[in-house]
Amino acid sequence: MKSPRREWTPGLIWPEVTLRLHELYAALRRHFGYQPRWWPGTPWEIALSAMLVQQCDWTVANRGTQRLIDAGISGIRELARASPTDVQECIRSISFAPTKAGRLIDFAKHLKSRGCNTIEDYLGSADTGVLRNDLLSLRGIGDETADAILLFGGTSHSTFIVDAYTRRILSRVRLDGALNEAFWKGPAPRLRQFLREHLLANPSHYDKFEWSGGVSREVALMRDYHAQLVELGRHHCLKSRPRCHAVGKHGWTNYDFCREHCLTGVCTACPLSATCAYASEQHECEA
Numbered sequence: 001m002k003s004p005r006r007e008w009t010p011g012l013i014w015p016e017v018t019l020r021l022h023e024l025y026a027a028l029r030r031h032f033g034y035q036p037r038w039w040p041g042t043p044w045e046i047a048l049s050a051m052l053v054q055q056c057d058w059t060v061a062n063r064g065t066q067r068l069i070d071a072g073i074s075g076i077r078e079l080a081r082a083s084p085t086d087v088q089e090c091i092r093s094i095s096f097a098p099t100k101a102g103r104l105i106d107f108a109k110h111l112k113s114r115g116c117n118t119i120e121d122y123l124g125s126a127d128t129g130v131l132r133n134d135l136l137s138l139r140g141i142g143d144e145t146a147d148a149i150l151l152f153g154g155t156s157h158s159t160f161i162v163d164a165y166t167r168r169i170l171s172r173v174r175l176d177g178a179l180n181e182a183f184w185k186g187p188a189p190r191l192r193q194f195l196r197e198h199l200l201a202n203p204s205h206y207d208k209f210e211w212s213g214g215v216s217r218e219v220a221l222m223r224d225y226h227a228q229l230v231e232l233g234r235h236h237c238l239k240s241r242p243r244c245h246a247v248g249k250h251g252w253t254n255y256d257f258c259r260e261h262c263l264t265g266v267c268t269a270c271p272l273s274a275t276c277a278y279a280s281e282q283h284e285c286e287a
Helices: 015-032 043-052 058-070 076-080 084-090 095-112 119-123 128-136 143-153 164-173 188-199 215-233 256-260 278-282
Strands: none
Touching: 015 188, 015 256, 043 058, 043 095, 043 119, 043 143, 058 076, 058 084, 058 119, 076 095, 084 095, 119 143, 128 143, 143 188, 143 215, 164 188, 164 215, 164 278, 188 215
């Protein structure tokens, strides 16, 4: 007789998953190091780049953000009264620039209508759930973008960002037999709650790590766990031809994570390959 399949429900903690998530994080941090300013910029710049990076390379999105700042569109008031043409000109190299220009202006007008003079005012005006729902009500902001603004733009929202890297990597490392590929294709809010609850179930797992000041350990952990997964997805756990048993894909020359990781001889394989079921089955990794 087959054993009944386990189903996860909110509030149910599986200790083995909590431990496995800690082990994965420890291995990633040993490999890539810790960069508390992984998402650079002021809270306002982070909010803008989070909206611009959708379906766009990060470097291009960041360049567009800086062009907005250089053009004097440096806050909510300036963006709310800017013309779509001027905003579009600043972000012209970004995919879907006309659409995104309108969305940025709408975003600023919405914050202004709530009486917020700065993004800090907005992010400190309500709890995480209320602000997430408010952000999701705006055109062009989905779960991933909303949580990026909350987590990296704010200082008190310990949410977890569920993106394509999260789904791909955690489906491959097989945290638990019940968590198959279908589970990781599920709704982002459910996955966010699952990961956040398990990461925070045993805080002592993370006592040995140093954390940046200015934010709680919860926020620092959520930020860095996301950063580590993104870097793994960029360097090793590629969508096709993953580098499970090979040197990671070379990244940007002057980027902090890449500066250490991409040095000759430092990286020899994915840091999770020894305990990843997908890696053990993978026969087409690049040499």
